[in-house]
Amino acid sequence: MLQGKVLRVARPTDYLDRVVHFYTEGLGLQILDSFENHEGFDGVMVGMPGESHHFEFIHQRGHIVGGAPTQDNLIVFYLPNQQEWQQVVERMKAMGFEPVNSYNPYWDKDGVTFEDPDGYRVVLQNAEWSL
Incomplete structure (x- = not known):
């Protein structure tokens, strides 16, 4: 549908x-x-x-919404190509965005987690997505 x-x-x-x-x-x-x-x-x-x-x-305008409600609010990008994944991770670091430990350690095994300015976390996962 x-x-x-x-x-x-x-x-x-x-x-x-x-x-x-x-x-x-x-x-x-x-x-x-x-x-x-x-x-x-x-x-x-x-x-x-x-x-x-x-x-x-x-x-x-004129309204404050605050940050992420928890450290486990994630957006996950699956980047199976090792070279592409490494380039994005290195670009993020070069721009001053430091990796953080994932709230759920599962994401640290094949990924790197960054926090956006609102505290929402983005995982760059070096893996294929599958069910």
Whole structure:
């Protein structure tokens, strides 16, 4: 029923510019669209052109949303190619984003975890995704 549909993960942030920098300059996603002051909201959509999924980060002017509710709120990117995975990890480190120990040690076995400016964690998993 949902096959072929677009998936947008929308999340509020207090640090729109810093979060966009983390996901674009650090992780390599691209800005797909943005808006300013749409009924008091600013937003940026990031992802890869042509893909059917992307993130939307929004900020409501004058409103504070706070950070991640737990250290186990994850976004996991599966990067099975060792060289590609290593390049993304090294780019993140070069930009000043330091790895953190995963709350669930499972993710530390084949992955590296980083925290975005809101405290949400992103795992770069050097493995194939499978059920």
